[in-house]
Amino acid sequence: MLDLHPLASAYLFNTPVASLPHVTTLQFFLLIISSLELINQSILHLSPLLKPPVIPVRGKHLDALSAKDVAFIIFNKLMIPPFVYLITSYCHSNPSSIDWTLPSPPSSPLPFLHTFLLPLPLLFLTYDFFYSLLHRFLHIQAVYSYIHKHHHHQKAPSRGNSDAVNVHPFEFLAGEYCHWWALFLLNCAGVRVHILSVATFMFLGGVLATLNHTRWNAKVSLFGVTLFEAASHDVHHRLPLTNYGQYIMFWDYVLGTYRPYDEADRVNASWQKPEIRGIVGKVAA
Ligand SMILES: [Zn+2]
Ligand SMILES: [Zn+2]
Secondary structure (H helix, E strand, O other): OEEOHHHHHHHHOOOOOOOOOOOOHHHHHHHHHHHHHHHHHHHHHHHHHHOOOEOOOOOOOOOOOOHHHHHHHHHHHHOHHHHHHHHHHHHHOOOOOEEOEEOOOOOOOHHHHHHHHOHHHHHHHHHHHHHHHHHHHHOOHHHHOOOHHHHHHOOOOOOOHHHHOOOOHHHHHHHHHHHHHHHHHHHHOOOOEEHHHHHHHHHHHHHHHHHOOOOEOOEEEEOOEEEEEHHHHHHHHHOOOOOOOOOOOHHHHHHOOOOOOOOOOOOOHHHHOHHHHOOOOOOOO
């Protein structure tokens, strides 16, 4: 078994476990920021090569970013490295709940697969449950104009990560916090999670949130079941009070707010009004 925990200690937390050079705060910060931009630019520039279906613009595109947009985008992006550090620190200080070992022959890979693969869908399900609740709360009419309305100025997202993080900082930090909360709850329930599962969850989360804010309908299906469809979030930008999920639409299915993508749907801001959509924003047939 290869134990990654002492390596993390030596590199990230500067503990004298090994005589290895540690990563400075600035290096860690730059590594995370540059990785995010690389992922965002790769998605924006490489996706067309795969010729994915295009989601037509059905509302006004936010062509010019205001000073407030730029300030929110920069602030929120700068908040990502501290958050990654926070969640890494949590994982580092909880080795009984986080599996840091990698199998090496001849040891069986099954324990690794158990802590790596099994928690992934649980992390997404738990995250999206709380994110959906948060998103619903932000759409309550009395709250909407103070925080979440800013994100809905963009009716046809196209800038990937930049449009995704163009939200009020409160909303961004609460959404980021949901990632740690999902992991913490799984650990409390006795689910041991591999550090690579945490990393995959965070990485895929960034990729899927970026894809949600492009004009390409990226879709992930398993055995005929759609797990992710970027157009579902475009539906939310067209018709508020539908499709609250960030990564999956499972809880919208369960709570009756799922609306399948219809190319003909146009932006209709009146869908934000609860007297029209009902108290819980339930989608009529
Ligand atoms: Zn959005
Ligand atoms: Zn919304």
